[in-house]
Amino acid sequence: MTAETDRGAADRPQPKPGIDEIVAYVPGRSSVEGVEHPVKLSSNENILGSGPAAREAFLEAAQSLNLYPDSRTMALRAAVAARYRLEPERLVFGCGTDEILGRLVPQVYLEPGDNIVQGEYGFNAYGIGARACQAEVRFAPEPNLRLDVDEMLNCVDERTRLVYVTQPSNPAGTWITADEMARLQAGLPPAVMLVIDAAYAEFCTDPRFTDGLDLARSVSNVIVTHTFSKLHGLAALRIGWGYVPIEAAEAMERIRLPFNTSIAGQAAAIAALDDTAFQAESLALVERWRPWLTQQIGGLGLEVAPSGANFILVRFPTGAGRTAPEAYDFLAERGYIVRAVANYGLPDCLRITIGLEAHNRAVIDLLAEFLERSPR
Ligand SMILES: Cc1ncc(COP(=O)(O)O)c(C=O)c1O
Numbered sequence: 614m615t616a617e618t619d620r621g622a623a624d625r626p627q628p629k630p631g632i633d634e635i636v637a638y639v640p641g642r643s644s645v646e647g648v649e650h651p652v653k654l655s656s657n658e659n660i661l662g663s664g665p666a667a668r669e670a671f672l673e674a675a676q677s678l679n680l681y682p683d684s685r686t687m688a689l690r691a692a693v694a695a696r697y698r699l700e701p702e703r704l705v706f707g708c709g710t711d712e713i714l715g716r717l718v719p720q721v722y723l724e725p726g727d728n729i730v731q732g733e734y735g736f737n738a739y740g741i742g743a744r745a746c747q748a749e750v751r752f753a754p755e756p757n758l759r760l761d762v763d764e765m766l767n768c769v770d771e772r773t774r775l776v777y778v779t780q781p782s783n784p785a786g787t788w789i790t791a792d793e794m795a796r797l798q799a800g801l802p803p804a805v806m807l808v809i810d811a812a813y814a815e816f817c818t819d820p821r822f823t824d825g826l827d828l829a830r831s832v833s834n835v836i837v838t839h840t841f842s843k844l845h846g847l848a849a850l851r852i853g854w855g856y857v858p859i860e861a862a863e864a865m866e867r868i869r870l871p872f873n874t875s876i877a878g879q880a881a882a883i884a885a886l887d888d889t890a891f892q893a894e895s896l897a898l899v900e901r902w903r904p905w906l907t908q909q910i911g912g913l914g915l916e917v918a919p920s921g922a923n924f925i926l927v928r929f930p931t932g933a934g935r936t937a938p939e940a941y942d943f944l945a946e947r948g949y950i951v952r953a954v955a956n957y958g959l960p961d962c963l964r965i966t967i968g969l970e971a972h973n974r975a976v977i978d979l980l981a982e983f984l985e986r987s988p989r
Contacts, residue, residue: 635744638737641952645945654966654976655952657783657813657924659846661898661969663881664891667847670884674877682876689854689879692886697826699856705865708873710838710853713865714777714810715742717855718836721864722774722806723748730768731777732760734785734957736810739777748774758785758918758926762793766800776801779810780824781817784954784964786920791823798828798835806861808836812853815844815892816899817921826856833858841878843923844895845885852878899923902973906965909977913984924966926954935984937963943983949976 641655654660686706694701707713715738723729725747731739733755740750751773753764765776778797781788789797798807809825829835838855842848852874857865885891906925907917916928929937941953941963949972952964965976 629747631744631747635741636737636956638741639956642945642950645948645950648946648948651945651948651950652968652972652975653950654924654968654972655950655964656848657843657922657964657966658848659843659895659923660966660972661846661891661895663846664885664888666884666888666891667845667881670880671850671877674875674880677876680876682872682874682879684871686874686879689852689874689883692883693854696886697856699826699830700859703856703859703862705855705857705862705869706874706879707853707855707869709842709848709851710810710812710840710855711738711851712869712873713838713853713855714738714808717865717869718775718806718808718861719743719746719748720868721861726772727774728770728772729775729777730765730773732765732779732782734758734782734959735777736779736783737957739775739808739810743775755782755785757787758782759787760789760793762789762797762800765797769801769805773802773805775806775808777808777810778825779812780822781813781921783813783922784924784952784957784959784962785918785926786813786922786924787918788817788819788822788921790821791827792821794823794825794828798832801834803834806834806836808838810838812838812840812843813922814839816896816923818896818900819921822921829856836861841882841885844892845882845888846891846895847878847881847885850875850878850881852882895923898969899967902967902970906967906973906977910980913977913980915980915984924964926959926962926964928959928962931961937961940980940983944976944979947979949979951976 719742723746728749729743751768811824814824825837840853
């Protein structure tokens with residue numbers, strides 16, 4: 614026994630209270646034993662890869678591996694501000710939007726005993742960040758897997774500092790209208806920040822949809838985040854941005870790591886913003902196959918939540934004898950990795966990223982085989 618292990622636990626430095634109760638984020642699986650090249654439909658990545666301009670910019674960045682990146686992200690800042698008509702000084706860049714949503718926002722706003730409110734099935738990075746600040750996480754019921762403004766407002770009390778909306782949601786893909794978003798913001802006390810995570814917003818073209826930027830431009834308690842990981846296909850480079858009130862931008866600037874985005878990430882993101890052809894191709898793929906998958910899966914007797922994202926959530930009705938975990942294994946063994954979402958409180962559901970035509974057709978054929986019936 615070493616001197617180290619000899620000591621009683623009480624003598625050692627202990628993580629602060631609450632840390633050991635946090636359930637770590639579970640990333641989508643990317644391999645299956647015995648399957649050489651599985652198709653990964655578990656992390657809502659861009660199935661087309663990334664655009665040629667972004668790849669070229671990434672390769673060019675290899676010339677600068679010895680250099681620190683621009684800490685203020687000035688060139689990308691200007692590009693995002695111009696594209697979205699935003700005030701550049703209110704933009705914050707992060708190591709993915711994960712860093713903004715799960716670290717910077719909670720660290721700036723949460724004290725022990727405060728609380729955050731999010732949807733019942735909301736993305737779990739928010740709760741991890743809040744709990745690390747010893748704040749409480751409140752879950753508002755989501756009837757029909759869709760955020761309910763009144764349920765959200767009912768959860769707000771005098772210790773609420775942040776209200777998170779995933780727009781469209783993950784894992785359900787559902788979304789609320791611009792009118793509902795405005796009603797939620799109007800119903801919050803002015804000191805409560807509405808944080809709108811628009812990671813999948815580019816995949817929803819319904820005119821009633823909003824990514825929240827209109828609100829963020831006009832009121833001082835709204836934050837909106839956008840990522841380069843999904844539509845732009847740059848998940849590996851870990852880069853995203855938030856549009857935040859000016860005081861929040863100044864606070865985040867003080868506490869963020871000075872080099873939280875890379876030269877390659879910044880350069881590829883600038884190129885990706887301009888690559889409207891790749892963006893259009895990525896969106897067209899989702900818009901082509903999302904309704905088809907929804908209809909085919911419905912035809913198999915399974916339920917699909919109406920999705921505005923690049924994935925769908927499939928529910929296996931209880932009592933049907935064929936469960937979501939069994940379907941997950943069946944698909945994985947045949948080379949298709951989807952996402953089990955029991956950790957979101959949805960043990961009877963699977964989340965499936967929309968793939969290429971061949972992937973989508975294979976998933977339907979396999980689900981039909983699994984259910985022992987043919988697609989209609
Ligand atoms: C809803 C939602 N928000 C945020 C993120 C984080 O994205 P990133 O950190 O890659 O920007 C994800 C990633 O899957 C997500 O699903």
